[in-house]
Ligand SMILES: Cc1cc2nc3c(=O)[nH]c(=O)nc-3n(C[C@H](O)[C@H](O)[C@H](O)COP(=O)(O)O)c2cc1C
């Protein structure tokens with residue numbers, strides 16, 4: 001099953017640690033908030049992703065199994 | 074279901090005025106007996122979801138989501154769902170939901186009742202903005218006329234651009250601030266009191282009331298193949314008769330303008346889709362959700378106003394209306410507004426950063442507020458590129474901001 005990083009933008013306060021721990025998929029915007037790449041994470045990178053998730057002080061990042069939901073506005 | 078069936082079955086409306094067919098000239102609301110005389114009794118809910126799905130109806134609250142799919146998703150949940158009528162209409166340039174609720178309340182109530190019955194709800198909550206006193210009075214009177222086997226509740230939601238977003242609405246109903254929450258969970262799976270919640274725009278439900286009566290074939294006899302039916306449009310700006318119009322989906326912009334008596338002065342550009350929408354100068358643009366109609370707001374911007382100042386003012390309004398919960402929305406929209414204000418005053422050319430910021434904020438919030446605001450700003454920069462050059466060259470504009478684009482309270 002492919003894994004995705006999901007960010008809770010309300011919980012996130014732009015600490016920025018995740019971008020340091022997982023630069024392959026997370027960069028910061030002009031205000032220091034993480035822009036999370038939405039492509040699925042290859043197994044080789046999963047360890048980095050887990051570090052970023054574990055070290056987020058706001059518990060704003062989660063590693064989830066991809067699923068489709070009817071997206072709504 | 075409505076039990077009173079004193080009226081004989083009425084014929085399906087023939088013309089483009091479907092929802093607005095019964096609207097009275099004196100502006101007073103259509104009462105229950107008059108409503109039943111006009112549209113006939115509300116027929117049973119069995120097979121409603123299939124009929125709505127076959128009709129191809131899409132939500133009229135701005136998202137354009139297929140209504141049949143949503144009804145099915147809610148009906149398939151294990152817990153008993155709530156049905157929520159979204160009549161908050163927080164966008165200042167939008168008038169259509171209030172117009173419907175004020176003039177033909179029973180059409181919206183019928184739609185809510187059939188939809189609720191189809192998904193198995195026992196409670197229907199009608200949400201309107203706190204400031205909508207007239208609509209509240211009309212709805213209370215309309216509810217008093219009905220004998221339905223559901224529990225109706227009329228709720229007032231704090232005014233605000235974002236309070237009509239479905240999770241903000243559900244938060245307010247749950248006694249919390251009217252601010253969006255993170256999805257998933259989506260309202261269709263877990264909403265009010267953790268129960269599945271069917272949230273539909275007031276106009277969407279009015280269409281459902283007619284599809285229940287006249288069927289999907291009738292519904293599809295107007296509109297396009299992919300976007301059938303009619304839609305309400307709130308038209309303002311430089312036209313002779315601004316107001317709420319019902320159009321066949323796919324109608325060219327100029328057809329709508331003609332319906333409103335034509336331009337009242339020279340028009341420079343049209344805003345289609347309101348403050349989440351985009352600018353165009355193509356008068357033959359066909360109005361559909363996929364061409365950006367959104368919740369049906371169209372503004373004809375006259376040549377004799379400063380387009381940049383108008384846009385900057387609305388960008389600032391949208392920034393102020395951010396729920397302030399998500400970093401990129403709170404910080405980014407303020408940055409966009411500031412950059413536009415600099416451009417409008419001809420002081421500073423920040424266009425490359427504006428483009429980058431617009432790209433950065435889109436899709437980065439718990440709700441679609443930043444996406445819509447970014448679309449609005451991006452499209453203004455593209456459409457008014459020549460004006461921007463002039464502003465920067467002369468450090469001023471020939472026109473002042475006449476306030477054609479209305480912000481709340483203005
Ligand atoms: C910032 C924001 C504001 C919204 N405001 C409204 C509103 O005032 N009325 C409305 O019906 N939908 C509004 N929506 C859309 C709702 O979230 C929801 O999609 C809609 O009510 C669903 O109904 P529909 O499928 O019948 O369109 C808004 C969405 C966003 C992102």
Ligand code: SF4
Nearest residue numbers: 396397398399402438
């Ligand atoms: S994106 Fe903006 S408006 Fe939407 S929840 Fe986050 S802060 Fe609020």
